[in-house]
Amino acid sequence: MSRLPLDPVEEARRHWVEHGWGDAADGMAAVTSVMRAQQILLARADEVLRPYGLTFARYEVLMLLLFSRSGRLPLRTTVTRLQVHPTSVGSAVDRLVRDGLVEREPHPTDGRAVIVVLTDLGRKTATEATEALNREVFADVGVPERRVGPLVSVLRDLRRAAGDF
Amino acid sequence: MSRLPLDPVEEARRHWVEHGWGDAADGMAAVTSVMRAQQILLARADEVLRPYGLTFARYEVLMLLLFSRSGRLPLRTTVTRLQVHPTSVGSAVDRLVRDGLVEREPHPTDGRAVIVVLTDLGRKTATEATEALNREVFADVGVPERRVGPLVSVLRDLRRAAGDF
């Protein structure tokens, strides 16, 4: 993967201004920056998770179950908390079941619903994977310490404005 | 899409601290925030682009060609600038060709390479789509004006540290 001579986001911003789109240049730069940052961070996380047979999407499902303490949640609950499409969680759960990390159970009172249950292997894997992620990714995301707070804060505003919570 | 009672990122941070992972909690919050912000912004962009038969990935290819002024670039150049895998750009170009927005041409001197050429329809579509994106997404990304600059700045640091440029 080669290093570019110039920041592609700043290059795009320059083109935006040249085309008379200056009033949208900052927004374009923000959106493009977030897109690329996500790509970088997701690649790092997936690389660390690969030895555990996980991806970040499946890891998020496992962590939700780990935090539930009883290790079991309705599928619908995970869909709501993870803010993704039902079929996305569905396929993640399918692969977690395939690998023995979770199990599907029928809901005791709602015949439509499904309960996802963390297995012992799933609990062990989630814990070990978290320690690896903490060490290899989260402990240093490549942003100066004092700028992490403001970053999370501004993105929280964005998420709130988008109706997440 | 339902609104959650609490910020899921802050909920996760709380769980991180409770599990003794406090030193990685900020990084986890930063990574998770970026992931969700990207999902929100990508969904908005794709929605605005849908009437033009575009996705954000294909739109980025078109804009690179539009800015090249001759409207033609080696495929390799677009792969490098967009920082994605060659096969990702390949499939994007396939669909752009299918829709008549670009054409493939052989490279005049390098038998391995491919030149991607913007068609008149592609140029027109890219321009109109940009005006829609500027109006509907980039002009107001849901972040206070004065915080956009720092956001772009901190993510530029992250991208630079990751070796992008």
Added chain:
DNA sequence: TCCGGATCGTAGGACGTCCTCAGAAAGTAG
């Protein structure tokens, strides 16, 4: 000149995301 390594693009496959549609079950109004 020739040959071995590097580069470019593509094919096939795994995965995650979204969409629409369908069916089953639950809830609700009458």
Added chain:
DNA sequence: CTACTTTCTGAGGACGTCCTACGATCCGGA
């Protein structure tokens, strides 16, 4: 109790991303 609406899940498909493997081409050094 019936009929209508809503909720939950799964099937099938489109798309973007990545990976590995492969063939074709280029290039530089022997």
